[in-house]
Amino acid sequence: MSTGATPLASPSTLVGLLWPSRNDARFAALRAIVLMVAGSALLTISAKVQVPLPYVPMTLQTMVVLLIGASYGWRLGGATVALYLAEGAMGMPVFANTPPLPAGIGYLAGPTGGFLFGFLLAALVMGAMAERGWDRTLGRVVVMMTIGHALIFVVGLAWLSALMPFAKAWAVGAAPFVAATVVKTALAAALMKAAWTVTRRG
Known part of the structure; x- marks a missing residue:
């Protein structure tokens, strides 16, 4: 029986x-829960694939965040990243350095916090751009992914600059x-374009 529910993902998105x-x-709620849990799990896995560096480790998360936002749309993509952040805030070891560092609000207030909140902004913007067709052609998707990475860096650096000198x-x-961000941007764009190509052929 129809209930007039509003879907959380636009039909114009890949998902x-x-x-x-x-x-x-009921179907919309179940679908949203499954996708959000799967997305937050993927973010957790990508956080653990890293190159350890002082203060901010290098991970695959930024690429995964952009792909989730672009694939899910701004509502569902934003909700997925928000769930991931909530899991970490509640103490679940989903962030890059947890363990050995404890998760929780304290981690979000640390040097990496700005980048984590930048994930949420980037997912929202990627989803909004994807719903307007920016994920369909290679040129546009490269621009879109570049903007997403730039947003993460801007928020992350602004936060980090409050803890230490900007230099x-x-x-x-x-x-x-x-250099790694350039590679991840190109890879994210290629994966997004390939996914749409395969979907259209199907």
Whole structure:
């Protein structure tokens, strides 16, 4: 029986096409829960694949955040990243350095906190851009992913600069990651374009 529920993912997103929502509240809620749990689990796994560096470790998370936002849409993508942050705030060991560092509010207030909150902003922006067709052509998706990474860096560096001088924040929070970010941007764009190509052929 139809309940007039509003789907959490737009049909214009990749996930919206692969797993369409229905005008049924129970189905929409179950679908959202499954996708959010799967997305937060993927974020946790990507956090553990890292190159340890002082203050801010290098992980695959930024790429995964952008792909989740672009694939899920801004509502579901944002909710997924928010769930991930909530898990960490509640003490679950989902962040890059947990363990040995304890998770919780204290971790979010530390040097990495700005980058984590930048994930949420980036997911929202990626989802909004994807719903407007920015994820369909290679040129646009490269621009989109570049914007997403830039947002994460801006928020992360702003936060880090409140804890230390800007020059040091740049040296430990941005400079070591520039080359890897270029690679992750290109990889995220290629994966997004390939996913749409395969979907259209199907």
